[in-house]
Amino acid sequence: MARIARLSDVLINKIAAGEVVERPASVVKELVENSIDAGSRTIRVALEKGGLGRITISDDGHGMGMEDARLCLERHATSKLRELDDLFTINTKGFRGEALPAIASVSRFTLHTAEPGAQVGTKVVVEGGSDPLVEEAPPRVGTVISVEDLFYNTPARRKFMKREATELQHAEEAVIRLALAHPDVAFFVEHGGQQLFTSPASPGDPRERIAAALGPGVHPHLVPVEERRLGVSVTGHIASPEYTLPNARGIYTFVNRRYIRDRGLNSAIQRAFQEFLASGRQPVVVLFIDVDPRAVDVNVHPQKQEVRFADAKGVGDTVHAAISRALRAAPWLGNKGEGGGPEQPRQAAHYAMAVERFLTRAQEATWGAPLPLPGTQDAPVPGGGPTSPLPFAPTSMQGPSGPAFAPVTTLLPGRAPAFGQAQPQLNEAPPPGYFGALRPMGVLGERFHVCEGPGGTLVVLDAHAALERARLMGFQRMVEREEAPVPTLFGAMVELPVSVAKALVEGREALARLGLEVEPFGGTTLALKAVPPSLVGADARALLEALARALPPPGSALDGTTLAEGLRVLACHAARHAEGQLSEGKLRSLLGELDAADFHPSCIHGTVVVLEVPLLELERRALRPPNPKI
Template sequence: MSRIARLSNDLINKIAAGEVVERPASVVKELVENSLDAGAHTVQVSLEGGGLQRMVISDDGHGMGREDAVLCLERHATSKLRELDDLQNLGSKGFRGEAIPAIAAVSRFTLHTAEPGAEVGTRVTVEGGSPPVVEDAPPRPGTVISVEDLFYNTPARLKFMRRAETELKHVEEAVIRIALAHPDVSFLVEHGGLPLFTSPACPDDPTERIAAALGADVHPHLFPVEERRLGVTVLGFVASPEYTLPTARGIYTFVNQRYVRDRGLISSIQRAYQEYLPSGRQPLVVLYLDVDPHTVDVNVHPQKLEVRFSDGRGVYDAVLAAIVRTLRAAPWLGSGAPEAVDPQRQAAHYAQAVERFLTRAQEAVWGGPMPLPTAADAPSMGAPLSAGTPPPPVPMGRAPSFGMALPQLNEAPPPGYFGALKPMGVLGDRFQVCEGPGGTLVVLDRHAALERARLMDFHHILEEGKGPTPSLFGTTVELPLPIAKALMGGRDALARLGLDVEPFGGTSFALKSVPPGLEGVDPRALLEALAQALPPAGASLDAVELAEALRVMACHAAQVSAEKLTDAQLRALLGELDRADFHPTCRHGTVVVLEMPLLELERRAR
């Protein structure tokens, strides 16, 4: 008997989903790109539950007839490719014919479409890869695709999805990338009925789309770049060195209107800016490259995010030359051609930009000169916040504008930021004083830093779903009656969090084990705080419902560890912070209390 067998179409589609449908953002990207390939002038994306519960993508494109509506659900069925040579001259976003059948295989999928002038439309329904159900529908213009309960029939994949807020950020970023590439198309993204990203078509002024996508504060800093060479045209906009970001996420590069992340392109952009930006800062750049389709291979990545150039060096040199020409001209100073700017004036401009950055940082964060913090300025560790009044969450969306130094570091620190710090001492038994790159003074809240790291640990324990593990920890606690009742009803939630709590008669409870990091906590204080933070009976015990309980655990774990942090543990903690996700909120979210450049210190010492 043969050991090799042909896979079923259903299994093939689910395997393809593992490559193409990584998360809700992948679904939105593929379907919005299909809308653009269909000639849509307006694309609307409606989401619920971060996209995991429901996604609806509607457009006003040319739609499909019944035969095509059914055929598009078959793997490798596409209208965009016929012959092998067509791969060398692609003008469409999609071309493999894998996305729609892969999406339909892992969701409850509905397609409603009609061709222009049709008397009747088509509705096709597929549930988890089952045979399609085809029926008549009203002849609405364009196409509407609804994707519900993504990954409902692949629980292993669903388990790896992040919080709804995190998935929503990825969806927003996916739409922004497409919107930047197509300023001639109107986009509307909404979540739970509330607008998330709205931008009307602006073909005559792409900077309006950039401002809508990346923040209105960038608009006055944008300047055009242009470079035309044989086979390569570079157009776009760069922000002046006054406007920078902590990460390279503000670098958007498009090849033939396709968003790509190419290391060579990013490296060329960073090289162009290296003489103009402070250490640890990144530029904001939106570049559009038009190249001969025969000289670029777009079929090298499952999500089509990478390309391969036949003449990479020529493309990279064109990008470098385009940006360098604009930066050397310093148009934000009001000068004209590059030769009108002398080196002394450029150096003076750079010093003025740094000075303006320091002034804005002081006014935005402190409302004036930045005082050194004291222990009295920080919230007491012994008075945890009540469960009903958590700190305001980090707002979803883009990072704060340039000059808001501390919020950026507490929401999206640059890669390697914490590992590069050199600890120098402790202030007020709580604040860690460090030397940052370039002689910067950095003050950290040790409690908040530990809280952030432990929160990540407890999230991982929850994701693994192993429940309590045997340990040497054990104690019995007498609790008030309301607390005891809450713990009785929340034992399943406590087990999901890694705590083994059992009734011990009356209102006494035995705490038999706790997750690593909570050894040595005050058991009574921990259980009383958790009783108020547990979700109501019947709630789904996922990371969203257990978020407040996780914050309570992280705060108590940090309270114990902060008092006995050794030098080796501090170095390890800084490494953990570089790997931490700063999107989930903590009870004490401000890790970086102060960051003061050497230039400001020298000015104060005069």
């Protein structure tokens, strides 16, 4: 009896899915690439449960007839290759014909499509790799593909998926990479009905797409690069060395409009920037390398994210030259002007105008009319106080973490911006590594810590709010672990008003979950026998009075939600107790804690970043004449 047998098509597709479909982001990437290859001008991505629940891709491309819709779900059936030579001149995103059958083998798959002008469309349904059910359907423009319950029939794969937020982040990043490569295509991404990424087509100005993908703060720092050598063309944009990140997530390299990761290209980029960046900082780079398709092999990685160049050194040298030329010619070097005389420092006037143009555009997008430019005159701001003379100004609006510090734009009350439409507020979503990159310089008013940020940015922190945020995270972990109160060596007897003492005695179980132990000691006096370590020595009376107002009603379920107000009280009092003991070493440790903190839960005092002023704005103000009319 033969020991070797042919594998079934279902098993072959599932094996292929192990290479092609790594996670929901892989599905998003493959399907959106197909939409781009189909000539789509608008692509919509809708996700549920991070993509594990449902992924829906809608496009307005050329669609398919019934026969093509049936064939596209067969392994190695593709419209993008015909002969062997075609493999060496690939100009499309996909070409192997593996993605659709692989995806359909590990999900509940539905395809609805029609050719332009067709009187009838086609619907194809596949359940976990079963035989496709093909039927007629109403005609539509383009194609809609729905992928539900990804990996439902391969539970071993499903259990290796990360939590929903992580999978969603990967899926969103997959769209951003494709959106950067194709600014002529409009992209819209939503999750659970909420918009995440909204970017209309911007073929005339790629910087608009870069700002939509990476945040509007990068826009005034973008510098074009261009270099052509021996069949290699390098174009794109880099951010000035004054705008950097703590990691390499801002480096995007594309070969013939395909996102790739290549050590040689990354090395060329790092070498070009090495004299301009501080230790631990990484550049922001969006580069497009165009070469003859015959000079690059894109068929060396299952997900097509690595390539092999016929002349890897030549490509790397061209990339290095393109960035080096842009850096040498850039105004931040203080190059000589005409006649050999020095230009104004860093050409601040040029940068100031760029910043002002961007601020004006952002304000018009929010309010429909321009607001007075920073530093020109005081004017009322809708929903806030007077216009600040700086581009980043506190407002009276409330964010999820208390009073919101609003960079660039003031948002409509109750209306959250879609991803890419407004820079995340630092007191709600600080960039990774933001606080650890700060360099403390001094204390102002015995409360505010003045720091230098990347590129010379001036940052002012509220020490109390920073401590409060860090302590809140510790208290939340204590509640989640259900730690029992630890008796303290220094108990306290506290005489309290009748109503306060009564509320505390009734809430002793809730207090225990918060790490405190109290006992009646006659009359309205309570014995405080245990407190969390960070509250040892704090004002016991003020703490207990505040907790009495924050405890949930008797009989309530005790969890992170019902105890949230009590946790905020603990964090505030712990911060108040530690404020005066914040040495430089402890401040640096605190900044590290802030980078690991969750900024979504609200604090009583939520405004950690009181002020952030870019170096460009300081230079613009320094160069402004004392009398604007002169």
